Amino acid sequence: xxxxxxxxxxxxxxxxxxxxxxxxxxxxxxxxxxxxxxxxxxxxxxxxxxxxxxxxxxxxxxxxxxxxxxxxxxxxxxxxxxxxxxxxxxxxxxxxxxxxxxxxxxxxxxxxxxxxxxxxxxxxxxxxxxxxxxxxxxxx
Numbered sequence: 170x171x172x173x174x175x176x177x178x179x180x181x182x183x184x185x186x187x188x189x190x191x192x193x194x195x196x197x198x199x200x201x202x203x204x205x206x207x208x209x210x211x212x213x214x215x216x217x218x219x220x221x222x223x224x225x226x227x228x229x230x231x232x233x234x235x236x237x238x239x240x241x242x243x244x245x246x247x248x249x250x251x252x253x254x255x256x257x258x259x260x261x262x263x264x265x266x267x268x269x270x271x272x273x274x275x276x277x278x279x280x281x282x283x284x285x286x287x288x289x290x291x292x293x294x295x296x297x298x299x300x301x302x303x304x305x306x307x308x309x
Contacts (some may be wrong), residue, residue, distance in 0.1 A: 182281065183251060183280070183281035184251060184252050184253055185250075185308070186248060186250050186251070186308045187248070187249055187251050187306060187307050188248050188305075188306040189222070189227075189229065189247055189304070189305055189306075190242075190304040191220050191229055191242050191245045191301070191302075192241070192242055192302040193239075193242065193300070193302040194218060194231075194234075194239065194261060194300070194301045194302075195239045195301075196216060196238050196261060197238075197297040197298070197299060198215070200297060206263050207236075207263070212236040215236040215238055216236075216237070216238070216263035216272060217233050217234065217263055217264045217265065218233070218234050218237060218262065218263060218272060219232070219233050219234075219262045219264045219269070220245075220259070220260075220301055221258075221259070221260045222257070222258070222259050222303065223256075223258045224251065224255055224256075224280055225251075225252075225255040225256065227247060227249045229245055229246070230245070251280055253279065253281045254278075254279050255280045256276065256278055256279070257279075258274070258275075258276045259275050259276065259295075260273070260274045261274075261296070272297045272298055273295045273297055274295065274296060275296075275298075288304055288307070289302065289304055290305065291303075
């Protein structure tokens with residue numbers, strides 16, 4: 170009778186359960202056409218951004234940030250089981266009465282390409298969006 174030590178393989182990939190957070194956004198002050206986002210005066214001409222993130226079938230949405238070009242978000246997070254090859258879509262909208270207008274959209278075919286050692290990923294320069302910052306915090 171012989172015995173052999175068996176060790177479970179170590180997971181060195183990105184797969185696991187993560188707390189995913191939308192942290193920050195920054196959009197351009199005008200539409201691609203050069204027009205202001207909204208009618209009105211002063212800050213009322215700025216967009217009312219909503220950030221929508223989808224990882225696989227899991228969705229996270231920020232609330233509307235009225236008359237804002239930038240914003241820091243503290244309360245939009247969700248625990249998501251992440252697997253290699255899960256698609257990610259990110260959309261920033263100007264929330265207006267009746268119809269939301271797209272400020273910018275982008276996507277990645279594999280969420281694992283976004284997750285790095287710091288857990289921070291910044292999408293930059295898509296549509297009229299300067300940046301959107303996401304945090305991926307692996308849960309134990």
